[in-house]
Amino acid sequence: AYQLGEDDRVHFKAPFDLQGHRSDDFKVSTSDNGVTVHAKKFVQTDRALSSREYSRTFYIPKSVNKNQLECHLTEDVVLMLEAPVKTEGYKSITFDRDRQLSVKPHSETEAGQ
Numbered sequence: 266a267y268q269l270g271e272d273d274r275v276h277f278k279a280p281f282d283l284q285g286h287r288s289d290d291f292k293v294s295t296s297d298n299g300v301t302v303h304a305k306k307f308v309q310t311d312r313a314l315s316s317r318e319y320s321r322t323f324y325i326p327k328s329v330n331k332n333q334l335e336c337h338l339t340e341d342v343v344l345m346l347e348a349p350v351k352t353e354g355y356k357s358i359t360f361d362r363d364r365q366l367s368v369k370p371h372s373e374t375e376a377g378q
Contacts, residue, residue, distance in 0.1 A: 267350065274349050277329040281321065281344040291319075291344070293336055299324045300334070300346060 291304035
């Protein structure tokens with residue numbers, strides 16, 4: 266998702282709900298155009314050993330500044346990956362005086378259909 270960051274720039278943010286895991290249960294790795302979050306947890310009782318595993322890979326959009334990708338863990342165990350969007354990667358949208366956007370067709374031909 267794209268959201269306005271604390272620095273008033275548009276940021277790409279990707280949350281991962283890792284409830285039930287500790288910070289040492291997961292790792293984050295990057296590739297040229299993607300990020301992988303992998304978590305694995307073992308639970309042993311008197312009678313059994315069970316494991317829970319989570320892995321998700323996603324591609325980072327070209328508009329995102331990959332060199333500034335950061336991640337942090339929230340108090341409710343959500344891993345948040347975040348990076349600013351390159352300035353040329355988005356257009357600003359302006360509102361009219363009534364704070365509304367106008368939706369217009371690409372051409373007059375589309376308007377008549």
